[in-house]
Amino acid sequence: MDVKLIVDEVRITPILISDPPLLNVQGVHQPATPRLVVEVVTRGGVSGLGETYGDAVYLDIARPLAEALPGRSVADVNGLFALADTAGPASPALPVDEGVDAGGLRGVRTADKLRLSVVSAFETACLDALGKTLGLPVHALLGGKVRDAVEYSAYLFYRWAAHPGTDAPTDDWGPALDPAGIVAQARRFDRLYGFHSFKLKGGVFAPEQEIAAVRALAEAFPGRPLRLDPNGAWSVETSLAVARELGDVLEYLEDPASGTGAMAEIAARTDVPLATNMCVTTFEEVPEAFAKGAVRIVLCDHHYWGGLHRTRELAALCRTYGVGLSMHSNTHLGISLAAMTQVAATLPELHHACDTHYPWQTEDVVTTRPVFRDGRLAVTDTPGLGVDLDRAALAALHRRWLDDDGTLRDRDDAAAMRRAAPDWTPAKW
Numbered sequence: 271m272d273v274k275l276i277v278d279e280v281r282i283t284p285i286l287i288s289d290p291p292l293l294n295v296q297g298v299h300q301p302a303t304p305r306l307v308v309e310v311v312t313r314g315g316v317s318g319l320g321e322t323y324g325d326a327v328y329l330d331i332a333r334p335l336a337e338a339l340p341g342r343s344v345a346d347v348n349g350l351f352a353l354a355d356t357a358g359p360a361s362p363a364l365p366v367d368e369g370v371d372a373g374g375l376r377g378v379r380t381a382d383k384l385r386l387s388v389v390s391a392f393e394t395a396c397l398d399a400l401g402k403t404l405g406l407p408v409h410a411l412l413g414g415k416v417r418d419a420v421e422y423s424a425y426l427f428y429r430w431a432a433h434p435g436t437d438a439p440t441d442d443w444g445p446a447l448d449p450a451g452i453v454a455q456a457r458r459f460d461r462l463y464g465f466h467s468f469k470l471k472g473g474v475f476a477p478e479q480e481i482a483a484v485r486a487l488a489e490a491f492p493g494r495p496l497r498l499d500p501n502g503a504w505s506v507e508t509s510l511a512v513a514r515e516l517g518d519v520l521e522y523l524e525d526p527a528s529g530t531g532a533m534a535e536i537a538a539r540t541d542v543p544l545a546t547n548m549c550v551t552t553f554e555e556v557p558e559a560f561a562k563g564a565v566r567i568v569l570c571d572h573h574y575w576g577g578l579h580r581t582r583e584l585a586a587l588c589r590t591y592g593v594g595l596s597m598h599s600n601t602h603l604g605i606s607l608a609a610m611t612q613v614a615a616t617l618p619e620l621h622h623a624c625d626t627h628y629p630w631q632t633e634d635v636v637t638t639r640p641v642f643r644d645g646r647l648a649v650t651d652t653p654g655l656g657v658d659l660d661r662a663a664l665a666a667l668h669r670r671w672l673d674d675d676g677t678l679r680d681r682d683d684a685a686a687m688r689r690a691a692p693d694w695t696p697a698k699w
């Protein structure tokens with residue numbers, strides 16, 4: 271084994287990054303959201319970076335894995351999965367095969383999926399370190415890029431101007447609570463980043479209001495791809511009614527209803543393509559969903575699918591079954607965006623613009639923010655992921671995590687909403 275590739279040290283740093291008051295079916299984003307930064311340092315003196323979800327359950331898995339990794343090679347990324355299994359969580363309180371994650375926004379929550387979400391950050395960090403050592407970009411380690419730029423979609427949200435009940439700093443986007451507000455937000459995204467596709471996060475207001483917003487987008491941006499994602503808030507009948515109303519303008523409808531059964535029922539009765547990042551989020555969920563024709567597009571999140579190699583395995587499955595592939599996004603920073611871009615560059619069958627929350631984030635731990643041009647990010651050939659760590663920024667965001675009294679360390683959109691409306695419960699239509 272090349273001694274330069276041996277892991278000498280692993281640093282895991284939980285951070286809190288500021289987040290705007292974006293609304294969804296589960297409530298409103300908190301003023302800050304947890305992320306976890308993984309840094310793998312080799313005996314060759316190279317540092318590799320990874321990023322994933324940062325709630326306490328992920329930290330519980332990351333700590334023993336970080337302790338177990340030194341002495342192994344950064345080239346042995348396939349070995350990470352078994353290592354995570356044997357290292358195990360320090361805490362026996364790991365939730366097992368039940369419930370849903372982030373209030374349901376990311377589908378089923380299982381111990382295996384949580385573990386994969388952590389492994390993904392270690393895999394990315396190992397690939398970054400390996401690429402830097404070899405002088406190769408991560409995409410070359412995945413077989414090479416098939417495109418020089420990756421297209422992303424504008425991610426439109428109903429939102430408030432500021433977080434209620436806190437002194438959290440706000441941004442200058444203002445409120446967006448009606449069709450005119452959504453169109454204004456879309457125009458700003460178009461002007462700043464050149465995004466061609468627009469996704470609206472729905473499930474916030476009654477379906478008629480969200481239909482009106484999508485109609486307003488279609489009028490403002492004729493012919494542009496539009497998506498609507500209520501995170502499973504609608505019944506089968508409501509979903510079909512929305513599909514009838516918007517069928518002529520939607521690129522796809524994302525998770526209109528919850529669960530593979532409901533999605534299959536809708537899919538059988540409409541020509542509008544259905545996409546998901548909720549009912550197909552693990553390999554175990556693939557056979558039933560594909561057999562039932564429940565989805566036409568899987569929105570992969572490399573974090574919870576287990577990393578960049580697993581993303582390519584999912585791509586092969588989708589290709590085999592004639593199912594489209596694109597990418598899901600939660601609040602994330604530049605490390606994850608670089609990882610998404612590197613793996614997306616290797617996927618020939620990527621025919622829809624990927625989601626990204628990134629433009630909503632005003633803080634980062636990378637030294638240079640990536641720049642969207644014409645809605646795309648260039649695929650760098652710089653060794654590794656092509657990003658560098660801003661240690662001062664990382665330290666400041668870790669300080670915020672340390673100083674937090676515990677209210678922000680686990681994402682809870684419903685709790686944030688109840689600070690404004692104590693009796694609030696998620697709506698279903």
Ligand SMILES: [Mg+2]
Binds near residue numbers: 501524547
């Ligand atoms: Mg979604």
